[in-house]
Amino acid sequence: MPLPKINPETTAAWQELQHHHGHLCHIPMKKLFSEDANRAEKFHISWNDFLVDYSKNIITQETLDLLLKLTEEVQLKDAISKYFNGDAINATEKRAVLHTALRAPESAVINVDGENVVPEVYAVKNKIKAFTSEVIAGTRKGFTGKTFTDVVNIGIGGSDLGPAMVVEALKFYKNHLNVHFVSNVDGDHVNEVIKNLDPETTLFVVVSKTFTTQETLSNAETIRKWFLKSGKQEDVAKHFVAVSTNIKKVTEFGIDADNIFPMWDWVGGRFSLWSAVGLSIALAVGFENFDDLLKGANEMDEHFKSTEFNQNIPVVLALLSVWYNNFFGAETEALIPYSQYLNRLAPYLQQGTMESNGKYVDRNGNVVEYQTGTIIWGEPGTNSQHAFFQLIHQGTKLIPTDFIGFVKPLHGDWDHHDKLMSNFFAQTEALLNGKTGSQVQAEFDKMGVSSEEAKKLKPFKVFEGNKPTNSILIDKLSPKTLGSLIALYEHKIFVQGVIWNIYSFDQWGVELGKQLATSILDEINSGKVGNHDSSTSFLLKAFLAKK
Ligand code: F6P
Numbered sequence: 028m029p030l031p032k033i034n035p036e037t038t039a040a041w042q043e044l045q046h047h048h049g050h051l052c053h054i055p056m057k058k059l060f061s062e063d064a065n066r067a068e069k070f071h072i073s074w075n076d077f078l079v080d081y082s083k084n085i086i087t088q089e090t091l092d093l094l095l096k097l098t099e100e101v102q103l104k105d106a107i108s109k110y111f112n113g114d115a116i117n118a119t120e121k122r123a124v125l126h127t128a129l130r131a132p133e134s135a136v137i138n139v140d141g142e143n144v145v146p147e148v149y150a151v152k153n154k155i156k157a158f159t160s161e162v163i164a165g166t167r168k169g170f171t172g173k174t175f176t177d178v179v180n181i182g183i184g185g186s187d188l189g190p191a192m193v194v195e196a197l198k199f200y201k202n203h204l205n206v207h208f209v210s211n212v213d214g215d216h217v218n219e220v221i222k223n224l225d226p227e228t229t230l231f232v233v234v235s236k237t238f239t240t241q242e243t244l245s246n247a248e249t250i251r252k253w254f255l256k257s258g259k260q261e262d263v264a265k266h267f268v269a270v271s272t273n274i275k276k277v278t279e280f281g282i283d284a285d286n287i288f289p290m291w292d293w294v295g296g297r298f299s300l301w302s303a304v305g306l307s308i309a310l311a312v313g314f315e316n317f318d319d320l321l322k323g324a325n326e327m328d329e330h331f332k333s334t335e336f337n338q339n340i341p342v343v344l345a346l347l348s349v350w351y352n353n354f355f356g357a358e359t360e361a362l363i364p365y366s367q368y369l370n371r372l373a374p375y376l377q378q379g380t381m382e383s384n385g386k387y388v389d390r391n392g393n394v395v396e397y398q399t400g401t402i403i404w405g406e407p408g409t410n411s412q413h414a415f416f417q418l419i420h421q422g423t424k425l426i427p428t429d430f431i432g433f434v435k436p437l438h439g440d441w442d443h444h445d446k447l448m449s450n451f452f453a454q455t456e457a458l459l460n461g462k463t464g465s466q467v468q469a470e471f472d473k474m475g476v477s478s479e480e481a482k483k484l485k486p487f488k489v490f491e492g493n494k495p496t497n498s499i500l501i502d503k504l505s506p507k508t509l510g511s512l513i514a515l516y517e518h519k520i521f522v523q524g525v526i527w528n529i530y531s532f533d534q535w536g537v538e539l540g541k542q543l544a545t546s547i548l549d550e551i552n553s554g555k556v557g558n559h560d561s562s563t564s565f566l567l568k569a570f571l572a573k574k
Contacts, residue, residue, distance in 0.1 A: 028114050031102040032390040035353075035526055036397055040097035047093055048354040055493050056085055056459055072340050074330055075511065076502035079340050083459045084347055084427075084495045085355070094346040095336055097526065103336070106525040111332055113139045113293070117532035118390070124532045125291075126298035126517070127328045130321035130510070139293055151289060151303055155317070158268070158288075159309040162230060163202055170262035171227045176205060179220060180307040181250065182234030183210040183242045185296025186270070188378050190234070190307045192371035193300060193320065196509055197312045199368065199437040206311045209250070212242040217249050226257040226266070232306050233269045236296050238276035241541070247280065270303040295532050297378045298517060316506040323510025331518045341518030344429075344497060348519065349526055351427045351495065352398055358424060362405035365432035365451045366504055372431075373405035376516055383520045385536065386529040399527040409450045420458065420490055427495045430455055431512070435503040451498075461492020 035041050060066055060082075070082035070091075098104075109116050113123040128137045128144050136143045161167035165174035180190055187210040194206050207224075209217045231250055235243040247267075254266060264283040270290060271277050277287050288303030300308065301321055309317035327341070336342045351357035362373050385400040406414065408430070419426050432451040436444035467488040471481040501508050524531030547567070550557050556567045 028109055029118050030106050030109060030114075030116050030390060030525065032528060033101045034389065034391070034393075034528055035097065035101055038097060038100035040093050040100050044090075044093045044097065044350070044354055047089060051085060051087065051090065052355065054085075056083065056495070057492065059085075059087065060459070072338055072343065074334075074338075074340060075326060076508050077340065077511065078498075078500040079343070080498040080500070081343060081347060083455055084350075084497070085493070086347070086350065090350065091337065091343075091346075094350060097349075098336055098342065098346070098522075101526050101528070103342070103522065103525055107332060107521075110521060111137075111328070113137050113144070117295070117530065119530050119533045119535070120292075122532070123293040124295060124298075125293040126295065126301055127325075129294065129301035130325040130328065130514075132325070139291075144291070144293070147291070152318075154288060155303055155306060155309050156314040159306070159314050159317075162310055163204065163313060168265075169227050169229075170258045170265050173228050175230045176203070176228040177224055178204050178206045178230045178232060178307055178310050179224070179250065180206065180208045180232050180234060181210075181243055181246045182208075182232075182270075182304070183240060184378060184382075185299050186234035186236065186240075186243065186304055188371070188375045189297070189300030190305055192369075192375035193305070193308045193509065193513075194311045195371045196366075196368045196504065197308070197316065197320075197506055199504070200312045200316050200506060202311070202313060204310055206307050208307075209246050210242065212245055214249070217246045221250060221253055226254045229266065230310075231267045232310075233267060233277075233280075233282065234271070234304050234306070235269075236272050236290060236292075236294070236299065236304075238269070238271045238273035238280070241544070244280070251281070268306070270306055297382055300513075312506065319506035320510040323505075323507035323512075324514035325510075326507075327511040327514035327518070331514075341515050342522055344515070345519040345522035345526070347495075347497065348401055348427070349523060351425065352401060355425055356398075357427055359402040359404060359426055361411075361419065361426050361428040362403055363408045363411055363428060363430050363454075364405070365408045365430065365447055367407050368437075368504055369431065370407050373403060377403050379516060380520055382534045382537070383531040384524050384527065384529060386527075386531075389528040390530060391528070395527065395529070397527070399523075399529050401523070408454065409447065412450060412454065416454070419494060420461075425494070427497075428458070429497045429499060431499045431501070433501050433504050437504060455496045455498055457490065457492070458494035458496050459492055461490035461494075462488065464489050 067080055067082040071078065071080040110124060111127055113125050115121050115123050117124050123139050125137060129148055131137060131145060133149050135145050137145055162175050168174055187208055191208045207220050209220050233243065233247045263281055264286060267282050268286040269277040269282045270288045272290050272292055274287055278284060288306060290299065290302045290304065294302050301324060305317060331339060331341050348360060362376060364372050380401050380403045387395055389395050419428060430451055432448055464485060467485050468481065520531060554571055556564055
């Protein structure tokens with residue numbers, strides 16, 4: 028059954044939210060805090076190792092009630108059950124969307140076209156377990172009998188960003204294997220990666236759902252040629268494995284049928300790290316940790332599926348995001364993990380969020396008249412504080428920000444960790460309260476600044492505050508909590524797509540550029556520039572003349 032197709036602007040809740048916004052946008056959060064000593068008590072959710080405090084938002088109970096009313100009117104409950112039940116909710120590609128099945132327990136029954144997919148999922152998981160255990164233990168060896176020391180993941184987009192983010196995030200849990208990532212078709216990327224590698228001890232994992240992606244096939248081809256300078260054709264089988272739905276293309280590329288880890292068209296690329304696309308993760312941290320990642324995601328799935336919406340973390344975060352995006356006109360959202368391990372989280376979620384919800388046509392085929400999509404960006408704190416936080420504090424744009432932090436450090440360095448987390452708390456407090464003119468004046472008085480000088484400087488030193496933040500405080504960064512965190516954001520994306528009445532699981536917008544690049548490459552190869560706009564022709568001619 029398809030997803031409901033309700034234009035959110037036609038709901039009563041939407042109209043009421045608009046009216047409510049007109050009133051609330053004049054009330055500073057500080058006032059809301061001063062009026063209610065229990066605000067944080069009211070506006071937080073504790074779940075497993077997660078504490079989500081969303082009290083530092085420009086909301087009241089009425090805002091939440093109206094947003095919850097919106098979920099009823101757009102039939103979110105119904106949409107969630109279709110999502111988990113394997114209905115073909117990716118309607119433009121006629122596919123189910125079942126990354127949740129990849130982390131379901133073995134006893135689950137999830138049907139796609141009348142067939143339970145869970146046994147297949149577990150067959151592939153067992154294959155991942157067997158393969159990765161052999162590589163890690165050193166019983167699977169390279170063509171000269173040496174054990175593997177390095178792994179190269181060759182993929183792009185969802186076949187790169189997820190594994191790369193998780194391998195980095197779980198560095199603390201990793202084993203002796205060095206895992207590298209090659210994604211860009213830029214030859215300098217692949218050549219930089221292979222220049223220090225030993226073909227005798229390196230395993231290559233070619234990851235491409237379609238196995239038609241130019242970047243991945245070019246990189247795989249370049250690496251195979253490089254490998255064949257040392258090994259023979261029959262040695263390729265020992266060093267190259269593939270993850271794909273396109274078994275025919277993988278075999279044509281020359282990868283042994285035994286070395287193919289299948290995936291399915293009901294797994295979207297940007298949600299695929301839970302499948303064999305996560306092979307590099309399982310190699311880096313071992314299968315048990317990979318499995319824990321999946322378990323953490325499954326726990327978040329259960330929370331999302333079965334918790335009342337007012338206590339449901341992905342739903343509440345999605346609603347707050349809609350509140351700012353559609354009623355305050357916020358253009359972007361920042362994501363600031365207070366963990367250096369999570370330095371790839373924002374780029375990873377950029378694909379998840381922006382490829383999914385960057386759509387201007389609704390599920391009825393009409394152009395939307397409201398803003399969809401969220402622009403996500405961010406870097407770990409505290410680095411980001413010394414880079415772009417100035418604009419969040421004193422710029423002209425409203426940038427709702429998620430702070431993600433951990434109670435415990437992994438290396439036990441409490442001195443650093445307390446400093447790190449004091450910055451986390453200080454920033455959210457500063458963004459809420461800002462600094463008033465009288466506070467600035469008191470500082471000037473203390474420093475003995477002359478009244479003339481104080482008058483001049485004061486406007487620059489005042490912070491308005493009233494900048495919304497969510498604080499996501501997690502006990503510890505572990506495979507399990509990471510799995511829950513990623514799944515949280517996946518479901519947030521889904522909820523927003525449902526509300527905006529768009530199809531979140533296709534990505535037609537990336538096709539045009541790919542098509543044009545293919546024909547332009549022919550022109551570059553032949554040296555004959557075809558028909559283009561004058562700028563593109565001019566640039567191509569200049570490139571050909573100079574190269
Ligand atoms: O960028 C478009 C896209 O199709 C992504 O959705 C996908 O993650 C990426 O390309 C890679 O695709 P594939 O895994 O098929 O090589």
